[in-house]
Amino acid sequence: MMNVNDKVDDxxxxxxxxxxxxxxxxxxxxxxxxxxxxDSTPGCTAQACNLxxxxxxxxxxxxxxxxxxxxxxxxxxxxxAKYSLPFPLISDAxxxxxxxxxxxxxxxxxxxxxxxxxxxxxxxxxxGRVERVITPKEVKTKDHAAQILG
Numbered sequence: 001m002m003n004v005n006d007k008v009d010d011x012x013x014x015x016x017x018x019x020x021x022x023x024x025x026x027x028x029x030x031x032x033x034x035x036x037x038x039d040s041t042p043g044c045t046a047q048a049c050n051l052x053x054x055x056x057x058x059x060x061x062x063x064x065x066x067x068x069x070x071x072x073x074x075x076x077x078x079x080x081a082k083y084s085l086p087f088p089l090i091s092d093a094x095x096x097x098x099x100x101x102x103x104x105x106x107x108x109x110x111x112x113x114x115x116x117x118x119x120x121x122x123x124x125x126x127x128g129r130v131e132r133v134i135t136p137k138e139v140k141t142k143d144h145a146a147q148i149l150g
Contacts (some may be wrong), residue, residue, distance in 0.1 A: 001102030002122060006130045008033075012066065013090040013097050016076035021066060021088050023128050029064040030131065031124040032148045035103045037117045039071045039079035039089075047119070047141040052085055054145030061149055068092050069117060070104075121148065 002008070012021045012033070023031060034051070036044045051058070051065050058065060065087040071079070076089040090097065098104035098117050107116040121134040121144070134147055 001120075002100070002130050002133070004130050004133065008122075008124050008128050008130060009100075010128070013068070013092055014073070015088040015090055016073045016080060018073065019088075021090055023124065026064040028062070028126050030062050030126060032058065032063050032065045032121060033068065033101075033124055034065070034119075034121040034144070035068045035098060035101065035117050036119055038069060039075045040082070043119070043141045044069070045079075045083060047139070047144050048079070048085055049083055050142055050144050051087070052083065054149075055086060058145055058148060063148060066090060068097055070095060070098060123148065 008023060010022050010024050012023065015021050036047060038044055048067065055065065067087065068090040070092050072093055073091045076091055080089055092098055095104055101122065103118045103120045105118060106113055118136040119139045120136055121139060122130050123132040125131040140147060
């Protein structure tokens with residue numbers, strides 16, 4: 001897992017429209033890079049909508065929100081359109097980012113084991129270093145913006 005003070009590569013990945021997403025596109029901003037398991041599921045929708053609804057406060061505090069999941073660009077486009085999400089969603093279908101950040105692994109649900117993304121948020125400072133990590137046990141999907149601002 002990426003840890004506090006680790007340097008993050010400038011190129012994060014490609015968004016739902018195929019555009020490169022780079023830290024350098026957001027000079028002077030803190031990046032709230034949030035990894036989530038799946039588009040349009042209850043927890044992920046609650047989290048995305050909470051960030052959307054509180055985006056003015058996040059932006060006023062100097063944050064740029066960027067979401068990441070292993071869903072396809074098409075899935076991201078539908079998710080963003082359905083819920084009017086105004087921030088980039090990176091499609092990490094090749095798992096490069098989830099593996100680099102250490103948020104991909106074995107999960108359990110109803111006794112079944114499967115591989116998936118651990119819901120985790122990394123706060124990246126303007127100089128490109130991990131400043132804070134909000135771990136899967138800490139993330140509150142319905143109040144995530146307040147956690148970032150806290």
